[in-house]
Amino acid sequence: MNAIRVSLLFLKLGVLNELQYRVNFFVSLLQAAIALVTGLVVLSLVYSHTEELNGWSKSELLCVLGVQILMGGAIRTYIQPNMTRLIEDVREGKLDFALTKPQDSQVLVSVREVRIWSAVDIVSGLIVLAVGLSRVTTSLGPEDAVAFAVALLFGAILIYCFWLVIATIAFWVVNMWHAVELFDGIFQTGRWPIGIYPTWLRVSVTFLVPIAFAVTVPAEALTSRLDWQTLALSIGFTVVALGFARWFWRFGLKRYSGASA
Amino acid sequence: MAEHAVVVDRLEKVFDVPERDPGLVAATKGLFRRKTREVRAVDGISFTVDQGEVVGFLGPNGAGKTTTLKMLSGLLHPSGGEGRVLGFVPARRQREFLSRITLVMGNRNQLQWDLPALDSYELNRAIYRIPREEFAPLRDELIELLDIGDLVRKPVRQLSLGERMKAEIVGALLHKPRVLFLDEPTIGLDVTMQKRIRTFVADYNERYGATVLLTSHYMADVEALCKRVVVIHHGTILYDGVLSGLAETFAAYKTIGVALENGHADLSAYGEVIHRDGDWITLRVPKAETSAVTAKLLADEQVLDLNVEDPPIEDVIELVFAQEKPE
Amino acid sequence: MTTVPQSVPREAARIRSMVDIYLSTARMAVASEFQYRTGHYFFLLGMIAEPVIYLVVWTTIADQQGGEVQGLSAGYFAAYYIVWTLVRNMNIVFGAPYWEYRIREGDLNRDLLRPVLPLHYDIAWFAGWKVVMIVLWLPIAFALSLVFDPTLSPRPAEIVTFAIAIWGAYLIRTMLQESLGMLCFWTTRGAAIFDLYMTVELLLSGRLVPLPLMPDWVQDISRFLPFQWAFYFPIESLVGDLSNQELVQGLFVQLLWILIGLAIFRVAWRSAIKRYSAVGG
Numbered sequence: 001m002n003a004i005r006v007s008l009l010f011l012k013l014g015v016l017n018e019l020q021y022r023v024n025f026f027v028s029l030l031q032a033a034i035a036l037v038t039g040l041v042v043l044s045l046v047y048s049h050t051e052e053l054n055g056w057s058k059s060e061l062l063c064v065l066g067v068q069i070l071m072g073g074a075i076r077t078y079i080q081p082n083m084t085r086l087i088e089d090v091r092e093g094k095l096d097f098a099l100t101k102p103q104d105s106q107v108l109v110s111v112r113e114v115r116i117w118s119a120v121d122i123v124s125g126l127i128v129l130a131v132g133l134s135r136v137t138t139s140l141g142p143e144d145a146v147a148f149a150v151a152l153l154f155g156a157i158l159i160y161c162f163w164l165v166i167a168t169i170a171f172w173v174v175n176m177w178h179a180v181e182l183f184d185g186i187f188q189t190g191r192w193p194i195g196i197y198p199t200w201l202r203v204s205v206t207f208l209v210p211i212a213f214a215v216t217v218p219a220e221a222l223t224s225r226l227d228w229q230t231l232a233l234s235i236g237f238t239v240v241a242l243g244f245a246r247w248f249w250r251f252g253l254k255r256y257s258g259a260s261a
Numbered sequence: 262m263a264e265h266a267v268v269v270d271r272l273e274k275v276f277d278v279p280e281r282d283p284g285l286v287a288a289t290k291g292l293f294r295r296k297t298r299e300v301r302a303v304d305g306i307s308f309t310v311d312q313g314e315v316v317g318f319l320g321p322n323g324a325g326k327t328t329t330l331k332m333l334s335g336l337l338h339p340s341g342g343e344g345r346v347l348g349f350v351p352a353r354r355q356r357e358f359l360s361r362i363t364l365v366m367g368n369r370n371q372l373q374w375d376l377p378a379l380d381s382y383e384l385n386r387a388i389y390r391i392p393r394e395e396f397a398p399l400r401d402e403l404i405e406l407l408d409i410g411d412l413v414r415k416p417v418r419q420l421s422l423g424e425r426m427k428a429e430i431v432g433a434l435l436h437k438p439r440v441l442f443l444d445e446p447t448i449g450l451d452v453t454m455q456k457r458i459r460t461f462v463a464d465y466n467e468r469y470g471a472t473v474l475l476t477s478h479y480m481a482d483v484e485a486l487c488k489r490v491v492v493i494h495h496g497t498i499l500y501d502g503v504l505s506g507l508a509e510t511f512a513a514y515k516t517i518g519v520a521l522e523n524g525h526a527d528l529s530a531y532g533e534v535i536h537r538d539g540d541w542i543t544l545r546v547p548k549a550e551t552s553a554v555t556a557k558l559l560a561d562e563q564v565l566d567l568n569v570e571d572p573p574i575e576d577v578i579e580l581v582f583a584q585e586k587p588e
Numbered sequence: 589m590t591t592v593p594q595s596v597p598r599e600a601a602r603i604r605s606m607v608d609i610y611l612s613t614a615r616m617a618v619a620s621e622f623q624y625r626t627g628h629y630f631f632l633l634g635m636i637a638e639p640v641i642y643l644v645v646w647t648t649i650a651d652q653q654g655g656e657v658q659g660l661s662a663g664y665f666a667a668y669y670i671v672w673t674l675v676r677n678m679n680i681v682f683g684a685p686y687w688e689y690r691i692r693e694g695d696l697n698r699d700l701l702r703p704v705l706p707l708h709y710d711i712a713w714f715a716g717w718k719v720v721m722i723v724l725w726l727p728i729a730f731a732l733s734l735v736f737d738p739t740l741s742p743r744p745a746e747i748v749t750f751a752i753a754i755w756g757a758y759l760i761r762t763m764l765q766e767s768l769g770m771l772c773f774w775t776t777r778g779a780a781i782f783d784l785y786m787t788v789e790l791l792l793s794g795r796l797v798p799l800p801l802m803p804d805w806v807q808d809i810s811r812f813l814p815f816q817w818a819f820y821f822p823i824e825s826l827v828g829d830l831s832n833q834e835l836v837q838g839l840f841v842q843l844l845w846i847l848i849g850l851a852i853f854r855v856a857w858r859s860a861i862k863r864y865s866a867v868g869g
Contacts, residue, residue, distance in 0.1 A: 276867070331697075334701060335700070336697055336701070336865065337865055338862075338865040338866050352865060354700070354861075356703040359701060359703040360703050362701075364701055366694075366697070370698070371698045373620060375620045375623055376616060376619055376620050380615075380616050381616075383612055384609070384612045384613060384616060386612075387605065387609040387611075387612040387613075388609055388702050388703065388704050389703070390605045
């Protein structure tokens with residue numbers, strides 16, 4: 001498919017580009033280490049005062065931490081760079097290329113950038129996940145692994161949809177410079193079982209900013225908490241979100257090209 | 262140093278610049294070892310500027326003009342040699358020194374982006390401790406001279422490039438500096454705006470007797486403002502004197518324009534044909550041969566009209582700039 | 589900057605002009621930042637995610653443990669983290685990332701040509717901005733109080749101390765961050781150092797959890813570092829139960845750290861400018 005070929009091309013370019021900046025690698029390593037240490041410190045602090053949180057044990061919550069770091073890495077590697085660049089381009093009126101190239105505009109703006117060094121977070125998250133899993137008492141079967149992979153994939157796509165919608169809003173509200181920090185702040189909710197949050201917050205981080213589907217649901221798959229209804233909801237919601245995001249994107253693009261005529 | 266506003270003696274500035282070759286192999290190697298190259302941005306220049314003089318520094322990009330100005334305004338420490346402005350060593354950045362100079366760079370903002378220029382002027386008043394009685398009249402006078410009356414009330418980000426430049430200049434002159442460093446002040450501006458700013462600088466110099474050091478790669482800036490021009494290339498001074506002398510020093514040729522009865526004649530035997538415009542042919546000949554070629558043309562061809570000219574300054578400068586750095 | 593002792597009238601004029609500069613800058617900051625109030629509002633809203641999460645986690649633990657964690661009630665946690673949002677905002681200053689920007693974009697040249705230390709401009713600007721921030725924060729704090737039911741009944745002495753302490757915190761953090769920002773003159777990777785600093789600060793300042801919940805050895809180390817005096821102390825002065833003596837002592841420790849930070853900054857600044865003038869911008 002053309003979209004995949006384009007994505008791979010940009011990926012290669014991005015990697016070549018990033019390899020030039022040796023310092024970025026060490027910086028990313030440092031940042032990943034910091035994020036990891038902070039997360040572990042908080043966890044141990046919490047569990048020094050209690051045995052379990054909302055029914056989740058320490059090792060189970062370690063799994064959640066692993067998934068959150070892993071997902072965060074994926075977002076920072078591939079999704080955020082493209083979306084923040086998109087927001088900037090909208091602000092500076094640099095989107096004309098998207099309208100004049102033969103490829104689909106949505107694909108173009110979604111795959112241009114990649115920050116490969118953020119992938120260290122993906123690795124770090126996997127390690128934490130592995131450690132957490134090794135301590136979890138309940139045994140897992142292949143269907144859990146499949147459920148996990150599916151939940152993770154669809155969760156990531158949902159986050160992408162969310163970001164695309166936010167970036168599209170930039171067509172109207174030009175100044176979105178705090179979007180990343182805002183998102184990072186809210187993303188932190190994914191570290192904890194969403195059961196502890198008051199209802200309004202729980203609903204927000206499920207359907208408004210789909211953190212629950214991106215982090216908690218995959219973690220549930222690995223800790224034998226996932227029921228097929230939730231997984232089905234995740235898939236269904238993702239499909240709807242994808243449709244909406246695409247429609248919204250084209251709507252915004254129409255407005256953009258109309259405005260800058 | 263009473264008479265000289267600026268004294269520069271064998272000033273030097275050397276940078277260590279990292280080198281990076283293209284390609285993946287070099288990039289990976291670059292992860293472990295860094296190559297650097299020595300760049301002599303300013304390579305031993307000397308000159309003096311009297312108070313009230315307007316001097317133009319002409320040179321292509323990378324010639325060392327901006328680096329020189331930065332050293333004279335205290336932003337950079339020289340690697341060698343010495344520069345003094347109004348008797349001060351710029352690098353010490355003493356308050357008395359900074360209050361007497363101003364540096365205006367072509368595409369840099371000194372004004373607050375989101376607020377009207379008037380607010381930034383107010384801040385400058387506080388910073389330079391300009392007494393209020395002096396401040397308002399001078400500010401208003403400058404605003405009028407540059408004709409930006411209403412614009413100073415609008416947020417700076419809403420102004421066009423030319424308008425912004427004018428507002429910047431007002432801000433830069435509020436503290437009545439004795440020495441003005443103008444770095445490419447007309448860059449990116451349209452022709453009308455460029456003329457406006459040149460006129461203003463000339464007026465200001467006449468009114469207030471300020472010393473002006475101006476850099477540009479536009480010949481027109483220098484022609485309009487400076488009796489004295491310093492040509493800088495590859496960090497050295499190639500010429501320091503009056504503008505009219507430039508052609509004499511560098512241009513070893515003259516142009517002969519001739520209109521012939523037979524418009525299609527081949528004149529390449531006489532000299533280099535550089536232009537054909539209808540019946541008018543322009544030849545370039547070495548200076549020494551000018552009279553000989555002219556005489557020959559008049560004798561051997563049916564000449565309707567002929568004139569001999571100095572080459573245009575722009576061409577001269579272009580040739581000068583095109584010279585490679587001597588190794 | 590000359591350090592020759594000056595006569596009294598000159599000194600008075602200098603102080604007067606400093607006040608003038610501060611007021612002009614602060615006024616500009618208020619006007620300028622007020623234009624972006626929507627953006628700031630969103631920033632504030634995003635920022636409350638962090639304390640709300642901690643609040644929920646700790647109140648959950650408190651409820652699970654029968655109402656208290658180490659003597660701190662759920663209502664205390666609510667009060668702690670709501671006041672946290674204000675103190676966190678007072679803590680935001682020009683840091684290493686901004687210095688990197690300043691150097692790269694050439695703004696530093698503009699600031700260096702002025703006969704005033706950029707530090708003054710930074711402090712004055714953010715002071716003005718903080719005023720705008722405080723005004724925007726009030727409705728958020730009110731809303732949070734309705735949702736989370738904090739226990740808060742401060743004495744007048746505590747309120748006064750708090751009002752002073754938040755500005756003390758601002759100055760401490762300014763000195764530290766500006767000093768840290770000087771590293772940007774030697775490396776373009778100031779962001780990494782900034783992250784490292786933020787992490788240490790996160791753990792030792794009371795930003796993560798009220799300090800009494802940290803292990804004892806952490807609390808001991810933290811006592812000798814400036815971080816808790818820019819964060820935990822201001823919050824605790826309002827929310828906790830400190831004696832008058834402790835309140836005054838805390839303010840003095842803040843002052844001490846401001847002076848230490850200022851000294852560090854002056855040394856760092858001198859080095860940094862030497863470096864900048866040698867290498868250029």
